[in-house]
Amino acid sequence: MIERIGGNNPDGVSWSIDLSGGIQRVAMAHGCIHYGNGKARANAWNLPDPIPVHREPIYTPRPDLVAKYPTRPDAKEFRVPNAGFTVQKTAVEKGIAKQFPLILTSGRLVEYEGGGEETRSNKWLAELQQDMFIEINPADAAERGIRDGAWVFVWGPEMESGKATRMKAFVTERVGKGVTWCPFHFAGWFQSVDQRGKYPQGADPIVLGESVNTITTYGFDPVTGMQEPKATLCQIKAA
Amino acid sequence: MARMKFLCDADRCIECNACVTACKNEHEVPWGINRRRVVTINDGKPGERSVSMACMHCTDAPCQAVCPVNCFYTTADGVVLHSKDLCIGCGYCFYACPFGAPQYPRVGNFGSRGKMDKCTYCAGGPEADGSLAEYEKYGTNRLAEGKLPLCAEMCSTKSLLAGDGEIIAQIYKERVVKRGYGSGAWGWKTAYRETIAS
Numbered sequence: 001m002i003e004r005i006g007g008n009n010p011d012g013v014s015w016s017i018d019l020s021g022g023i024q025r026v027a028m029a030h031g032c033i034h035y036g037n038g039k040a041r042a043n044a045w046n047l048p049d050p051i052p053v054h055r056e057p058i059y060t061p062r063p064d065l066v067a068k069y070p071t072r073p074d075a076k077e078f079r080v081p082n083a084g085f086t087v088q089k090t091a092v093e094k095g096i097a098k099q100f101p102l103i104l105t106s107g108r109l110v111e112y113e114g115g116g117e118e119t120r121s122n123k124w125l126a127e128l129q130q131d132m133f134i135e136i137n138p139a140d141a142a143e144r145g146i147r148d149g150a151w152v153f154v155w156g157p158e159m160e161s162g163k164a165t166r167m168k169a170f171v172t173e174r175v176g177k178g179v180t181w182c183p184f185h186f187a188g189w190f191q192s193v194d195q196r197g198k199y200p201q202g203a204d205p206i207v208l209g210e211s212v213n214t215i216t217t218y219g220f221d222p223v224t225g226m227q228e229p230k231a232t233l234c235q236i237k238a239a
Numbered sequence: 240m241a242r243m244k245f246l247c248d249a250d251r252c253i254e255c256n257a258c259v260t261a262c263k264n265e266h267e268v269p270w271g272i273n274r275r276r277v278v279t280i281n282d283g284k285p286g287e288r289s290v291s292m293a294c295m296h297c298t299d300a301p302c303q304a305v306c307p308v309n310c311f312y313t314t315a316d317g318v319v320l321h322s323k324d325l326c327i328g329c330g331y332c333f334y335a336c337p338f339g340a341p342q343y344p345r346v347g348n349f350g351s352r353g354k355m356d357k358c359t360y361c362a363g364g365p366e367a368d369g370s371l372a373e374y375e376k377y378g379t380n381r382l383a384e385g386k387l388p389l390c391a392e393m394c395s396t397k398s399l400l401a402g403d404g405e406i407i408a409q410i411y412k413e414r415v416v417k418r419g420y421g422s423g424a425w426g427w428k429t430a431y432r433e434t435i436a437s
Contacts, residue, residue, distance in 0.1 A: 172282060
């Protein structure tokens, strides 16, 4: 197939010039580019914000910007209420950003997938990442007396007062000052307590750890209902 | 005869650890023993570099020179292998190795070492090729099946190259010319007393 299209230049063949499907030929006959409609949709008329606008996170490190860039008003989306605006306003009034000075975001590790329940049950992968951790900038770590690899307590604005998650500190310049990062593949500990005994026999993954979702906070996308796992605040202290 | 070598292109390694995982799965390497590992320097800083390291199957291998029971041998393909029947777990090869390749299972108390385990270039050991005895001690023998080491075969960016030294050096040289930079074949000077001009 590649030779039929590309002849003597097989490296010039890509999916974008593959005309083997009928739909591509029809699209081209109507003046459309066959791998899209040829238009970037800058104005998405059927979304709540037809053109993207900046909105501060619900738990923002810059409460001074909330008046100018608030989140969307409270609304009922399908059958569920979304009270993001009220939560954001309350957070600003309570001075949450002062009590929780670090930005917390989350992401994935190459070793694990999704919630990690399957991949943490694989001994080859589990050996490569044996502990839940939080990346913290050397400056923030120094202020808190945290050494690389040491255990730390991390807690967020929506956790019960006095409770904290327990994980290892990864002191690195990979995150800027004032920013922290956690992988989202861990579960099995809850607020510093190992829950291994609660797994059905033989179903517990090799590696357990605190779930970052214990710390992350309120917030839902107005269209998809997707939760807010990427922009929140936290505080850390040495364990 | 081919002279088998490893070459890790540090400009391409993305520290995905696929080589490590492929190796452990292929040879059933137990938890705590790492025949191959990815070393990252300047982690999280500009100029971060990763390189995948295992036994480099050196020319005039230092491990071979220091072994008191002569358990090492070099195959016709230039692969440095050892016999676990002869190995006494003395640990000399660990101190001699410039790459930290030899690994030892802990047997019993007081940190006593078991028989040394290291990368076999997927070429097994002295037992008959493909035999169960060979698999149990050294893992699979892919080389005898005409296959290259699985770590390099699995490498997602083709950073890790395995094969005849001349051929992989040629591939690396072409790469360096095409992209216009190269940090050299890490470890080659130590292992093979040669460098690839870049």
